[in-house]
Amino acid sequence: MRFKRSKAVFAAIALASTLAACGNAGGDSEGVDVKAKEVDAGKFEAGSKMAELADAGKITVGVKYDQPGLGFKDASSDIPTGFDVEIAKLLVADLGIDPTDTGAVTYEETISDNREPYLQKGRVDLVLASYSITDDRRKVVGQTGPYFLTGQQVLVAADSDIKGIEDLKGEEVCSVTGSTSLENVEAAGAVGAPADTYSQCAEDVLNGSVKAMSTDGSILLGLAAQNDGELKVVGDEFSEERIGVGYSLDSPEMCGWINGVLQEAYDNGDWAKAFEATLGGDGVETPEPPALDDCAA
Amino acid sequence: MNAVLDNLELVLRAFSYTVLLFLISGVLSLVFGTLLAAFRVGPIAVLSRAAAVYVTAIRNTPLLIILIFFRIAGPKVGINFNFIDIKIGDLTLNNLFAACVVGLTVYTSTFVCEAIRSGINAVPLGQAEAARAIGLPFSGAMREVILPQAFRASVPPVASVQIALLKNTTVAGALGVFEAFARMKSLINDDVASRNAIFLTFAVIFVVLVEVVSFGANRLERRWRIAR
Numbered sequence: 001m002r003f004k005r006s007k008a009v010f011a012a013i014a015l016a017s018t019l020a021a022c023g024n025a026g027g028d029s030e031g032v033d034v035k036a037k038e039v040d041a042g043k044f045e046a047g048s049k050m051a052e053l054a055d056a057g058k059i060t061v062g063v064k065y066d067q068p069g070l071g072f073k074d075a076s077s078d079i080p081t082g083f084d085v086e087i088a089k090l091l092v093a094d095l096g097i098d099p100t101d102t103g104a105v106t107y108e109e110t111i112s113d114n115r116e117p118y119l120q121k122g123r124v125d126l127v128l129a130s131y132s133i134t135d136d137r138r139k140v141v142g143q144t145g146p147y148f149l150t151g152q153q154v155l156v157a158a159d160s161d162i163k164g165i166e167d168l169k170g171e172e173v174c175s176v177t178g179s180t181s182l183e184n185v186e187a188a189g190a191v192g193a194p195a196d197t198y199s200q201c202a203e204d205v206l207n208g209s210v211k212a213m214s215t216d217g218s219i220l221l222g223l224a225a226q227n228d229g230e231l232k233v234v235g236d237e238f239s240e241e242r243i244g245v246g247y248s249l250d251s252p253e254m255c256g257w258i259n260g261v262l263q264e265a266y267d268n269g270d271w272a273k274a275f276e277a278t279l280g281g282d283g284v285e286t287p288e289p290p291a292l293d294d295c296a297a
Numbered sequence: 298m299n300a301v302l303d304n305l306e307l308v309l310r311a312f313s314y315t316v317l318l319f320l321i322s323g324v325l326s327l328v329f330g331t332l333l334a335a336f337r338v339g340p341i342a343v344l345s346r347a348a349a350v351y352v353t354a355i356r357n358t359p360l361l362i363i364l365i366f367f368r369i370a371g372p373k374v375g376i377n378f379n380f381i382d383i384k385i386g387d388l389t390l391n392n393l394f395a396a397c398v399v400g401l402t403v404y405t406s407t408f409v410c411e412a413i414r415s416g417i418n419a420v421p422l423g424q425a426e427a428a429r430a431i432g433l434p435f436s437g438a439m440r441e442v443i444l445p446q447a448f449r450a451s452v453p454p455v456a457s458v459q460i461a462l463l464k465n466t467t468v469a470g471a472l473g474v475f476e477a478f479a480r481m482k483s484l485i486n487d488d489v490a491s492r493n494a495i496f497l498t499f500a501v502i503f504v505v506l507v508e509v510v511s512f513g514a515n516r517l518e519r520r521w522r523i524a525r
Binding site: 112 | 391472
């Protein structure tokens with residue numbers, strides 16, 4: 001009797017892990033084909049971080065692995081996909097490094113918690129991991145951009161009659177531990193339910209443990225696409241997140257270079273192409289690129 | 298430090314969750330663990346075998362897997378705690394909280410069982426024989442003679458198990474309960490510049506909480522020492 005029960009337990013755990021592994025990103029698109037650019041002598045000032053990286057021919061970029069549409073890596077692929085990654089590729093290519101060469105470019109997984117320490121310790125050279133620009137973060141790391149504007153929305157079960165965050169006062173709303181989203185949820189009067197990953201939150205919404213989850217609309221759209229017909233995104237954006245690029249305060253010269261590359265991508269349409277290949281889709285209009293911050297500091 | 302003081306209310310609420318998780322699963326695991334220990338040393342072969350299998354299976358499984366079973370796999374197969382919805386002031390004890398309490402209890406009670414069993418083994422065999430000789434049944438001998446002595450002998454290991462439980466509650470922070478560890482992560486995200494100060498403050502509060510438990514255990518040990 002006992003044995004049967006433990007068998008059922010193991011079966012259930014095995015089932016849960018298989019289901020978790022089954023998710024597929026919003027689309028099968030490999031993204032935009034970005035070619036490495038020739039670096040002329042003197043393009044980067046001698047001694048700058050960019051010159052150092054271009055000379056070494058190696059770079060480490062911090063990205064998310066669990067956010068479909070922004071930064072997502074499944075078990076079978078070598079390079080993560082998503083909008084963050086596309087922008088990272090543009091920056092890498094500008095250094096004369098082939099963004100698809102995994103020997104030269106390391107796409108290191110950074111979770112919300114370790115983005116600042118990784119930059120401070122030099123473990124990653126750049127962070128493009130749905131990294132909202134905030135004043136507090138700018139005290140310890142460099143941030144520039146934004147290359148994308150998004151806002152927090154709510155994801156609920158497809159048959160739910162919740163219309164937005166207003167309907168969730170006093171209810172549990174899931175988001176990732178240590179993220180800005182979780183605080184915005186609490187500020188809006190809901191009870192925050194912390195989880196380790198966004199996929200776990202989506203799982204909780206699916207099985208009814210929580211009524212809703214909330215984070216940047218772009219992440220929710222990706223999750224809703226993964227679970228088509230079971231989840232939907234509702235409500236207006238109730239916060240503004242300015243997604244930017246993180247770099248180390250030790251090399252402030254990177255700010256100007258990043259802004260330069262972003263501006264060029266805005267002008268020549270690479271930015272729009274990157275958007276369409278990842279977050280865009282049927283019925284999603286490509287927005288105007290946001291205005292870049294100055295690199296005064 | 299300011300980051301903690303400015304959010305004192307949130308920090309207090311987070312530690313209330315931590316303490317509640319600890320107290321509720323602590324008491325439940327003591328009760329359930331004692332029961333398991335009694336089953337294991339008892340004369341009924343089926344119960345003794347069942348308790349042994351349970352303890353072996355659970356004790357060798359990582360806590361996180363057990364919690365994930367109750368929190369994520371459970372709801373998929375219809376095991377949920379949605380009927381629980383208690384509000385105490387600002388604290389909500391909901392289905393997620395209940396799942397964490399159940400997971401922690403299931404896990405900790407196996408360790409309590411083994412600690413108490415070690416206490417039972419420390420009771421001289423003559424005590425049990427004497428209890429049987431004066432006509433006490435197994436339950437009576439257990440209740441009146443063996444367990445009281447076993448508890449005294451097992452205060453230090455049981456206290457260790459409970460301290461481990463107090464620290465294990467931090468796992469619940471990844472599973473939907475806004476306890477101290479989850480709150481610490483939020484504060485650090487909010488105020489990156491003082492991450493070291495925030496971390497140290499929370500670590501110190503944890504040390505204080507553990508010290509309180511150790512102190513209580515110490516007192517019990519002293520008070521009960523005269524017995525033999």
